[in-house]
Amino acid sequence: MTEEEPSICxxxxxxxxxxxxxxxxxRFIYYKCGDLQQAEDIVQDVFVKLWKLCSTVSFYxxxxxxxxxxxxxxxxxxxxxxxxxxxxxxxxPSVDNENPEYLMQMDEFHEKLxxxxxxxxxxEREVYLLSRVEKKTYAEIAEILGLGVKAIERRMSKxxxxxxxxxxxxxxx
Amino acid sequence: MPMNEKYAxxxxxxxxxxxxxxxxxxxxxxxxSVYGEIMAIDNAAKTLSGPKIDVESALSRVASKNQKxxxxxxxxxxxxxxxxxxxIAILFAGYTYFYSTKTYSTGIGEKEIVLLADGSFVxxxxxxxxxxxxxxxxxxRSVNFDGEAFFxxxxxxxxxxxxxxxxxSVLGTKFNIKIRKDLKVQCYxxxxxxxxxxxxxxxxxxxxxxxxxxxxGQLYQKQFSQNTPDWQNGFSSFSERPLYEVLxxxxxxxxxxxxxxxxxxxxxxxxxxxxxxxxxALKTTLEPMGxxxxxxxxxxxxxxxx
Numbered sequence: 001m002t003e004e005e006p007s008i009c010x011x012x013x014x015x016x017x018x019x020x021x022x023x024x025x026x027r028f029i030y031y032k033c034g035d036l037q038q039a040e041d042i043v044q045d046v047f048v049k050l051w052k053l054c055s056t057v058s059f060y061x062x063x064x065x066x067x068x069x070x071x072x073x074x075x076x077x078x079x080x081x082x083x084x085x086x087x088x089x090x091x092x093p094s095v096d097n098e099n100p101e102y103l104m105q106m107d108e109f110h111e112k113l114x115x116x117x118x119x120x121x122x123x124e125r126e127v128y129l130l131s132r133v134e135k136k137t138y139a140e141i142a143e144i145l146g147l148g149v150k151a152i153e154r155r156m157s158k159x160x161x162x163x164x165x166x167x168x169x170x171x172x173x
Numbered sequence: 174m175p176m177n178e179k180y181a182x183x184x185x186x187x188x189x190x191x192x193x194x195x196x197x198x199x200x201x202x203x204x205x206s207v208y209g210e211i212m213a214i215d216n217a218a219k220t221l222s223g224p225k226i227d228v229e230s231a232l233s234r235v236a237s238k239n240q241k242x243x244x245x246x247x248x249x250x251x252x253x254x255x256x257x258x259x260x261i262a263i264l265f266a267g268y269t270y271f272y273s274t275k276t277y278s279t280g281i282g283e284k285e286i287v288l289l290a291d292g293s294f295v296x297x298x299x300x301x302x303x304x305x306x307x308x309x310x311x312x313x314r315s316v317n318f319d320g321e322a323f324f325x326x327x328x329x330x331x332x333x334x335x336x337x338x339x340x341x342s343v344l345g346t347k348f349n350i351k352i353r354k355d356l357k358v359q360c361y362x363x364x365x366x367x368x369x370x371x372x373x374x375x376x377x378x379x380x381x382x383x384x385x386x387x388x389x390g391q392l393y394q395k396q397f398s399q400n401t402p403d404w405q406n407g408f409s410s411f412s413e414r415p416l417y418e419v420l421x422x423x424x425x426x427x428x429x430x431x432x433x434x435x436x437x438x439x440x441x442x443x444x445x446x447x448x449x450x451x452x453x454a455l456k457t458t459l460e461p462m463g464x465x466x467x468x469x470x471x472x473x474x475x476x477x478x479x
Contacts, residue, residue: 018232026231027223036224044235051239087224106217113217132218138190150191157186160211164181168210 008062009054017062018047024134025066028144029074031129032122036087042073067144085118088133109170116166124159127152180207276304279320281428282448289314293332296323298351298404299425299448321351323361323402338387339369348379349402353421359384359397403445410445419446419458427451432476436464 006013022043029039046069050057057065117125130136130144138152145152179185180202188194189202202208277287279297287295287303290310295303301320306313314326315333326332328345338356341348346363350356358367360379367385368376374392377385386393403410409422417438420431426448442462446454451468455475459466467476 015232018235019228022228022231023226026226030224036226040226040231044231044238047235048238048242051235052242088221089225109217110221113214114221117218128218129223132215133221133223150187153187153190154183156190157183160186160214161181161183163214164207164210167214171210171213 006059007054008050008057008059013059014051014054017050017059017066021063021066022047025070027134028067028126028130029070030087031085031126032071032074033077034085034118038077042077043070046070046073064143068146071145085114088114088117109167112167112170113163116163119166120159120162124155124162127155128159128163131156177205177207180205271308272306273308274304274306276302278302281424282426291327291329293324293326296325296405298322318350319352321349321353321404323347323349323405337370339367339371342366342368353418355389356387357384359402361400361402404448407449408445408447412443413441414443415439416442416462416464422446423454423458427454429473429475432474434476434478436477436479 008014008017025046026036026039026043029042030036033039033042043066046066049069050062050066117128120128126145127141130141131138136144138149138156142149142152185202189199194202277285277297279285279299279301282299283297284299285297287297289295289305290307291314293314295316295318297303298321301318301322303316303318303322305316312330314330315335317335319337324332324334324343325347326343326345332343332345334341334350336350336352336356338352341350341358343363343365346365347361348365349359349361351358358365358379360381360383362381364378364380366376366378369387369392371390373390374387377392377394379385379394382396382398384395384397386395409419409426411419411422415438416436419442420438423446424430426446429451440462442458444457444461446458448454451472455466455468459477463479465478467478468474469476
């Protein structure tokens with residue numbers, strides 16, 4: 001059965017696309033630039049442009065288009081020298097019967113972890129965050145970045161090593 | 174620790190992530206401190222969540238930008254179209270005003286009188302074409318012409334007739350030009366100057382009652398005595414002209430074709446034929462020459478035989 005391709009020029013379809021992808025694409029850009037306001041601006045501009053070009057973009061390729069366009073806009077912006085991922089939050093722990101000292105240590109560790117992640121090179125940082133925070137598979141990340149899965153695995157292992165280098169001595173066993 | 178060195182390498186970790194380790198390697202790795210550290214970091218990282226993003230407020234912001242963006246280009250586009258349409262209209266009007274040529278032509282057996290802006294008129298015989306530019310007519314009276322016509326030109330600036338074989342220029346006069354294979358100019362009033370296109374002949378002035386013929390590049394001059402060209406009175410006349418010329422002239426006035434077979438068309442003919450009756454015209458031209466003929470039922474083809 002061949003279904004007709006939905007048109008992005010339809011307000012309903014466009015809104016659906018926005019709700020489906022705006023958040024993840026914005027996070028993706030946030031992990032690159034570390035500035036949530038900038039990430040939102042970039043992605044909103046991409047969506048404004050998508051509306052203008054709605055008749056030329058295929059509905060089935062819109063996801064790839066959004067990532068690609070957002071990434072290009074990001075590359076055109078001046079890179080931030082220092083990245084601070086202040087918008088990464090700790091999810092409330094499901095178990096709160098831990099002893100207070102331990103919880104405090106964990107909070108401290110999380111702060112250090114965020115700094116360590118922020119200090120990763122951009123390529124490793126985005127792969128690490130997409131994988132561990134956004135819970136995307138390596139194949140999905142490869143698709144977003146337009147790279148092979150092997151390259152993602154290599155960046156990931158590099159990220160793991162760098163994080164261990166920085167945080168290894170903080171860990172007590 | 175040498176084992177830790179091995180585990181803490183990019184290549185090894187890449188293989189681990191790709192699930193390419195052997196069971197043995199994996200078991201060894203899991204007991205190492207490298208594994209423990211990585212897992213501890215990872216577990217902490219997995220409790221992190223991305224930034225909170227208000228999708229709906231972002232959507233309403235984008236939607237309002239889209240509305241603005243949509244209105245503006247529409248207005249701009251309309252401007253562009255209006256400007257383009259205006260430009261085209263102005264160019265077109267200018268072009269027609271400055272460059273348009275008015276053309277009159279007559280078909281087989283047709284005659285037409287063309288009245289020009291200055292009161293001059295040109296009477297076209299059959300199968301003739303006259304064209305001229307309307308712009309600045311009083312200052313630049315020149316026409317392109319082919320075929321045969323009688324010109325009655327009011328005096329004024331130079332009037333020029335450009336023909337494929339030369340130009341005829343006058344101030345104000347009456348004259349007839351006949352262009353076939355050869356060219357004939359007859360001056361009925363005033364004087365005209367004929368300048369052949371072929372520069373081996375010099376210009377020639379004709380006065381009233383004078384005619385010139387340009388035959389095979391040679392100019393011949395003689396006198397004539399009619400007051401008007403014969404064709405204006407509804408007939409064509411010939412004096413010692415080859416028969417083929419007569420037949421060509423017949424084919425201009427009547428929509429007919431001749432089939433010649435063995436008839437000699439170089440013999441000379443003197444006489445005339447009328448423009449308004451084919452049967453009479455054929456009878457008066459062919460019978461004196463001793464040529465028999467047959468007209469097809471649709472009156473299109475005339476077959477000649479001895």
